[in-house]
Amino acid sequence: MSSIKVNQISKRFGNQQAVDRVSFEVEPGEIFGLLGPNGAGKTTSIRIILDIFKPDSGEVEILGGKMTDEKKNQIGYLPEERGLYQDITLEVCLNYLARLKGLKPAEAAARVEQMMKRFDLYDHRKKKVKELSKGMQQKAQLIITLVHDPQLVIIDEPFSALDPVNTQMVKDLLREERDKGKTIVMCTHQMHQVEELCDRLVLINHGKVMLYGKLSDIRRQYSGQEVIVHPLNELPAQIPGVSRIDRDNSGYILHLADQTTPQAILKNLVEQGIPLERFEVALPTLDEIFIQVVTSRGEVS
Numbered sequence: 001m002s003s004i005k006v007n008q009i010s011k012r013f014g015n016q017q018a019v020d021r022v023s024f025e026v027e028p029g030e031i032f033g034l035l036g037p038n039g040a041g042k043t044t045s046i047r048i049i050l051d052i053f054k055p056d057s058g059e060v061e062i063l064g065g066k067m068t069d070e071k072k073n074q075i076g077y078l079p080e081e082r083g084l085y086q087d088i089t090l091e092v093c094l095n096y097l098a099r100l101k102g103l104k105p106a107e108a109a110a111r112v113e114q115m116m117k118r119f120d121l122y123d124h125r126k127k128k129v130k131e132l133s134k135g136m137q138q139k140a141q142l143i144i145t146l147v148h149d150p151q152l153v154i155i156d157e158p159f160s161a162l163d164p165v166n167t168q169m170v171k172d173l174l175r176e177e178r179d180k181g182k183t184i185v186m187c188t189h190q191m192h193q194v195e196e197l198c199d200r201l202v203l204i205n206h207g208k209v210m211l212y213g214k215l216s217d218i219r220r221q222y223s224g225q226e227v228i229v230h231p232l233n234e235l236p237a238q239i240p241g242v243s244r245i246d247r248d249n250s251g252y253i254l255h256l257a258d259q260t261t262p263q264a265i266l267k268n269l270v271e272q273g274i275p276l277e278r279f280e281v282a283l284p285t286l287d288e289i290f291i292q293v294v295t296s297r298g299e300v301s
Helices: 042-049 090-100 105-118 134-146 164-179 191-197 215-221 262-271 286-296
Strands: 004-013 016-026 031-035 057-062 075-078 152-156 183-187 200-205 208-214 226-231 242-248 251-256 276-281
Touching: 004 042, 016 042, 016 057, 016 200, 016 208, 031 042, 031 164, 031 191, 042 057, 042 152, 042 183, 075 134, 090 105, 090 134, 105 134, 134 152, 134 164, 164 183, 164 191, 183 191, 191 286, 200 215, 200 286, 208 215, 208 286, 215 286, 226 262, 251 262, 262 276
Parallel strands: 031 183, 031 200, 075 152, 152 183
Antiparallel strands: 004 016, 004 057, 200 208, 226 251, 226 276, 242 251
8 A cells, every 4th residue: 555646636826837747656664755846846746745735636645545634643744944933942842843743741742852862952952942053943843743653754855954964863764764664755956865765756847747766767767878897907999889988087987889788898898808897887866867857848947
């Protein structure tokens, strides 16, 4: 059973088609990337999933069926905009918001204390929220997102304002939640974080799905005519089927001529008796794929 099933949802605001027949599924126990440039339709899609907006057409299933009040208590949502009360102490704010998630006072206090200690916020619990740094406030919002032990977590730019140490801590935490069987949907512009954390993703642009599937499959789909070679000795100046050779740190990037396959190049090098330490097809980064898809099918907004 999919945790989220989005089937052909569309939403228009006036003359703007914010979401146009978007479909994808998110499975339990995975970190799923929901990507797209600003104004692509990501936030509208999330709000439809969360039953904040009603779609003009199409359907959404959450945790096996229609959204209910009971299911809303099984969802943790971290919006990009901060929503903390600024003029009360961190401890009071977190306890209050945890109780709004359905936790009883004692349980809320215990979980908030535990998570403040994990997020290195316990020593700041008596400070007003407005006195905290942006990174501390981001960690506080993550606590509220996770404090009620939700089955489904939707997080928008989770690493915003976090330093490398706290970024790693959040990544470790997300992996822990995934390993418990939780479903995590991550929206971010940081493609390297998606490459590190997500197995599958959907890329939306101008309200339409442009890419959907396993990251490894998408990278292979967009691989070009280049291979990376690390020989133990120098390469010959010319190789049949190679149009250009560039140096790459300790190795080479071979640009293949049209109709030439990586397998043919490998066969040629082996037949020449050139010992190789490494030979691989050069796969594009998600950043490169993102730019290629977005710029080829409409300007980034």
